[in-house]
Amino acid sequence: MSDTLKETPLHGWHTEHQAIMAPFAGWEMPIRYSQISEEHCAVREAIGLFDVSHMGELWLRGEGALALANRLFTNDVSKGLPDSETSVGRALYGAVLNEDGGILDDVIAYPHSPESVLFCVNASNVTKIREWFSKHVVAPVELVDASGSTGQIAVQGPNAPALLGRIFGAEIQEMKPMRFRAVEFDGAACILATTGYTGERGAEVFVPWGTARSLWEALMDKGSDLGVQPVGLGARDTLRLEKGFCLYGNELNESRTPLEAGLSWTVKFDKGGFLGDGVLLKQRENGVQSKLVAIQMEERGIPRTGYSIHTSEGNGTITSGTFSPLLKQAIAMGYVPSGVNIGDEIQVEIHGKLRSARVAKLPFV
Amino acid sequence: MVIRDDYRYTKDHEWVSLDADVACVGITDYAQEQLGEVVYVELPTVGTSLSEGESFGVVESTKSVSDLYAPMAGEVVEVNSLLIDAPENINTDPYGDGWMIKMRVESGADALLSAVDYAALTT
Structure with missing residues (x-):
């Protein structure tokens, strides 16, 4: 199976650094280099580097x-x-x-x-x-389709702007979140976007395939005094879940709409129409039947994908759940009937038992 | 990775330490390495009667949920309740502080693997 998996331009670096690799969306990707909680906290407190060249x-x-x-x-x-x-x-x-x-x-x-x-x-x-x-x-x-020639490195954490400034110039530090501009590294044209999937400051850098490794190594080298470390997909998932960001295949799929997923802020009805807007306009008028909520456990147990949710309004399903490395507590997201509100007491079935939980506010941290 | 000579093992990567008819049960060093950080454990109550191969609890890491299986038939006589608040003991000391249950063995001890046979399973 491994010979059919695709490899990013940083694959060699990951294996040289003893990353635990696993298949993800047809790629062999690093899951973790040390422990998930340690990598998670590095992103919250310093800087993490993510290879997201599979995007x-x-x-x-x-x-x-x-x-x-x-x-x-x-x-x-x-x-x-x-x-x-x-x-x-x-x-x-x-x-x-x-x-x-x-x-x-x-x-x-x-x-x-x-x-x-x-x-x-x-x-x-x-x-x-x-x-x-x-x-x-x-x-x-x-x-x-430039996927095969474009690498991508995410630089995330409170110290990320300082590190990016050292590599791409001080003006990068002034960029607000969700902005992008052309930059250069080692003569190669790159795009630096102040986006990410962790809720921290930083950027995602689009870099030509052949330049990705030298950029990664420069970030590791120039960021050593800022606490930079490589972070795998394991912590990428716990980091996004603490912020309540959706993951395609879990919270999002072809039978869900942005309005159900709490993404109505990304839908602009007034721009002149788009594919699929008819159903969304009806949902906006009539309301949705189910909606995505955040869930915090009140009893022991970790809700996982597919576990059932019981509420006074009807049943629902957990889409993602984990143990928050920061809160030291189980957190989850899931779809429930739209009559359920923040603060409501609900139950999640875990290992055959119904356990108390509460609908929480996002982000968790 | 450590495999203790004086313990016996199961194919499910659990260890058993026999003291007369009482067996102490945990998961192996290999198992904890594969799991990564253990963040949650669920264990049975004292007095639970287990048949061989029956699930007696779960051990969860950030990414995974694994059932624990009774290596032998018997009754649970003691539970390591310290693991509830310190599941990381399973990572730091899998053969010591990371022990999970003690059971009074009724049958099944003959089917356990030796350290040598278990080592062959993990290579």
Whole structure:
């Protein structure tokens, strides 16, 4: 099986550093280098480096790219075009929907110009989204899949801006969250976006495949006094769950809409229509039947994906759950009937027993 | 990875230390390494009667949930309740402070593996 798994440009570095590797979305990826809780806390207190080169990069290019991007995506891409003076653009989080309003993927769009929009898509959905986009692409717009030539490194944590400043120049530290701009490393054109999946400050850097390893090593080297360490997908999951960020395949799938998933803030109905908006408009008018909530246990036990939730309004299902390394407590997300509210007492069935829990506010930390 | 010569083992990566008819049970060093940090344990109450191979509890890491299986038939006579608040003892001292239950053995001890046979399973 391992010979069919894809390898990122940092694969060699991971194995040289004794990472525990595992298959993830067709890639062999680092799960952890030390222990998950230690890596988790490094990101909350200092800096973590993540190899996220498995993520997909799809470009829409040519005249009309921006308008097409807006048809294929729930957020308003026109709001992100780079400022003419600073060349800093806005990264926009949102969803790509099917005609029924179901989520095909949650993605970030980076509108470089009206003729050039980059979408960062989940590794597990690259093929699906590429095929979906190509069904809708009409000349002169063209679709370019740069996933195989674009590496990606996430630099996350309170000390991340300082480290990024050392590598890319001090002005990087002034960038607000959810912005992007062109940068250079070692002569290679990169894109630095102040985005991430941890809730901490920092950036995700798109870097050419062949330059990814030297950038990673420079970040490790120049960040050693700032407490930098490599972080695997294990802690990436606990970090995102503490902040209540959705994971495609868990909270999001083709039978869920952004309104059910609590992502209505990423849906812009007033921008002139997009694929799947009909169902969403009806949901906005009539309300949703179920919704995603945060859950904190009051009894012992860790809720896990697929466990059932019992509420006075009806049953639901846990989508993600873990033991929070920071809170030292079990936390989870799940879908419940829409009549359930924050603070409500509910129960989760864990190992055959119903156990008390409460609907919590996000983020957990 | 440590395998103690004086203990016996199961295919499910549990160890058994026999003292007359009382068996102390835990998970092996190999098992704790595979799991990573243990964050949660659920153990039976004293007096629970277990048949061989019956699930008697769970051990969970951040990413995984694993059942614990009775290595032999018998009755639970003592439970390591310190693990409830310090499950990390399973990582730091799997053959000592990380012990889980003691049971009065009724049958099944003959089927346990020797240290040598268990070592072969982990390579």
